[in-house]
Amino acid sequence: MHKGRLAILGGGESGIGAAVLGKNKGYEVFVSDFGHVQEKYKNVLIQNEIEWEEGGHSEARLLTAALCVKSPGIPDSAPIVVRMRESEIPVISEIEFGSWFTPAKLIAITGSNGKTTTAMLTHHLLKEGGLDVGLAGNIGDSFALQVVREPREYYVLEVSSFQLDGIQDFHPHISVITNITPDHLDRYENRMEYYTRSKLRIFENQTETDHFIYDLDDPVLAREIRPESMRPQAWPLSLEKPLEKGGMLNKNQIEIRTDTKLLKMNTDSLALEGLHNVKNTMAAATVAQLLGIRKETIRQSVANFQGAPHRLEKVLKIQHVQYINDSKATNVNATYYALESMKNPTVWIVGGVDKGNDYRSLLPLVREKVKAIICLGVDNTPIMEAFGNVVDLMVETYGMTEAVKIAYKIAKRGDTVLLSPACASFDLFENYEDRGDQFKAAVKSL
Known part of the structure; x- marks a missing residue:
């Protein structure tokens, strides 16, 4: 790994996590926030003896970095990001940086809607199934911080398009796209195809032994995904079409077929209400089945799940x-x-x-x-x-x-x-x- 100077733009959850991980791995770390750094994050920086600044960027110092980790909240068009790229300093996201330092299997979940619920439910299913699993990304503690403080064998990561914009080698074992609908277009020059391209990067480093789960009822995904030309194995989900493999709805039965396994669940038994949550449950249950969680455990776990706060x-x-x-x-x-x-x-x-x-x-x-x-x-x-x-x-x-x-x-x-x-x-x-x-x-x- 190229050690040396690590610049971190943004002193929020992801920036602080990356800073602690960087320090732990021998980088000389400098955190720079254009705005204000919250007290709880300042305390972490002080405890870990990490240098930082707020209220502006010391450009000359930042441009001496060998590597930059950028907060997902900072657009690529920010002047400091543009200058760093012009100086050929790699600018990556915290999920990319975190993934360099863990041998864990990653389950990455993105989508315009449903990703938090799907990530929480997936984590719940894997944990109930006895796996050593963490939950990170857009939820809770940053991924990088968990890699240092709570090493796990598996991580379920909720990832946004902004985080995917900053990946290079990020390689999930299982990736999920719940759907793609117009959102955050202000960051993508108001062009849907740019936003879509960001989301589709989730599987760009996957190989034949990996898996990709997606919503076939979503018009954008149905158009963009060509399973036969993909490296990972593709598992579609649909509430409308009968499928030979993946997840489908048969009257009020969810059926999930992966290789030789068939899992059936009654929709009445789901803790979450609404048709969109049938789809989220299918996605999570497909992940669990691919990772060998017992059918009975999956059924019990979807029935006793507590949903995400602030979501219905x-x-x-x-x-x-x-x-x-x-x-x-x-x-x-x-x-x-x-x-x-x-x-x-x-x-x-x-x-x-x-x-x-x-x-x-x-x-x-x-x-x-x-x-x-x-x-x-x-x-x-x-x-x-x-x-x-x-x-x-x-x-x-x-x-x-x-x-x-x-x-x-x-x-x-x-x-x-x-x-x-x-x-x-x-x-x-x-x-x-x-x-x-x-x-x-x-x-x-x-």
Whole structure:
């Protein structure tokens, strides 16, 4: 490995993890954050005697690095990244860096929606099946930090397109793409094909002994994936088509065929609700089956799984009204799944930073299920324009407490109040977790 100077751009979860791993492996590490480094991360840097700066980049110093690990939040177009590449300094992501220092088998999961739930469920199945397995990437501790502190035989990694943009040799044993729908297009020059290309990099280093699982019902994947020309073995999933191998739905039975094994599960037994979660469960169960987990263990584990926080999370029932926190729905497609799984008249809280959303796909569901819309954002114009003629009642709010109080007044016995913003949270909140936590706190104080 080329030791020497390691520059780390971004002092967040992934940057700090990479810094600790780099220091442990003998690099001379320097962390540089254009903004502010949180107190908890500063403490880790101080404890590990790692040099750092915040509030700007010391360009001359950074350009002496032999290698740069970049936070997924920093775009490739950032001036410092451009200069480092011009100086022929390799700029990689933390999942790439982490993968250099572990012999573990990696299960990498990406997709526009469903990747967190699928990653959590996969980790749950493998752990219940007795494997020594960690969960990292976009969830919890960074991968690099776990490689140093909690070496495992397997890691389930939730990876974003931004993390995949920075890979070179990253080689998962099993890769999964849940779906590809427009998201983060602002980072890809508003070109869907660039975003798609990033996601498809997940299997570029896989070989014949590896596996790739994908959603055949997803139009982009159905068009892009040619199983016969791929190196890894491809396992498609479908709710619509009968398949000779992979995962399919037969009436209310999930059937998963891998080589000589057939696993059957009744959809009624799944802990997670909604058709999209049938697909997420298929993906996780296919991974488990490929890794030799017993069928009975898989069946029991999908039945007792607790879902991801902020993803269709039931908060409370107050006066026969169910409040649901789906703050993690930061794009239209995620909100589509949420609305699709609503069984009762719904008061829908929506809005935030709109990434050029096209709301048209939601119109039929809104007509059918939504009785009132509460806008929650600094600029609610796009939502007002999209749904103004579709629902009878529309209210603009600028804070979570106010939005929840209004929802409480509007909702009648048997209704559901759903926070599913379809937008990023950065206009009024720190992140989607903060938004979801504020929603839960506001509901609990009604």
